[in-house]
């Protein structure tokens with residue numbers, strides 16, 4: 408499917424989200440500026456989200472179901488979503504209602520102003536994290552703040568997946584994450600090292616009230632560490648590439 412350059416594509420990975428789905432669609436319709444295309448990415452035909460999503464899609468031409476055939480898991484689901492979106496602004500939103508879609512207008516404004524990645528950040532003034540496991544919360548905050556202060560990453564929240572990307576940039580950078588949600592850190596670290604403009608807006612994240620979390624902290628931690636180190640030790644390349652991209656006649660790495 409094609410999306411025009413300026414049309415917003417919304418990529419939503421789902422895994423048995425039947426309970427949350429109707430409210431997600433309400434929030435999209437109430438908060439997002441039209442036009443948009445919503446890509447619901449699922450892994451298997453028995454997913455409980457599918458009957459609900461199919462029914463709602465009958466009266467909503469913007470709603471499209473995409474089967475992730477790149478391999479199971481959230482990273483592959485997002486990769487399938489980005490391939491479908493192709494170009495233009497692509498917003499990643501969770502179906503568990505944790506993300507506040509009221510922030511999207513501000514994210515789009517930064518995108519239109521030239522940012523190629525816009526992070527919704529829980530760890531800045533005006534941002535907040537409500538609920539969620541203590542260890543995961545603490546590690547995520549530590550990672551975000553240390554990358555901001557030590558590497559100069561232009562966001563305080565390196566790990567939140569609620570983000571607006573330039574889809575062309577993502578498809579060009581190639582996603583290496585295969586399993587978990589470290590994909591947000593991978594993409595932001597890569598964009599940073601390339602010298603791309605990254606923006607952030609404050610957001611309030613709240614833990615899901617229905618359905619089950621599939622976050623696997625200990626299994627995915629080594630993958631997070633890989634991209635953490637990449638951003639940390641890439642700060643000098645990032646500074647060099649930022650200087651190069653600021654001069655239009657030369658090419659960045």
Ligand SMILES: Nc1nc2c(ncn2[C@@H]2O[C@H](COP(=O)(O)OP(=O)(O)OP(=O)(O)O)[C@@H](O)[C@H]2O)c(=O)[nH]1
Nearest residue numbers: 420421422448449480481484501502503620621622
């Ligand atoms: N396609 C696909 N979607 C997934 C998979 N696992 C999770 N999701 C979806 O990804 C979104 C976030 O999943 P969660 O399991 O809540 O993970 P999280 O929000 O990072 O972690 P928590 O903070 O624990 O909620 C939801 O929309 C899920 O339905 C998966 O294996 N495949």
Ligand SMILES: [Mg+2]
Nearest residue numbers: 503505615620
């Ligand atoms: Mg969640």
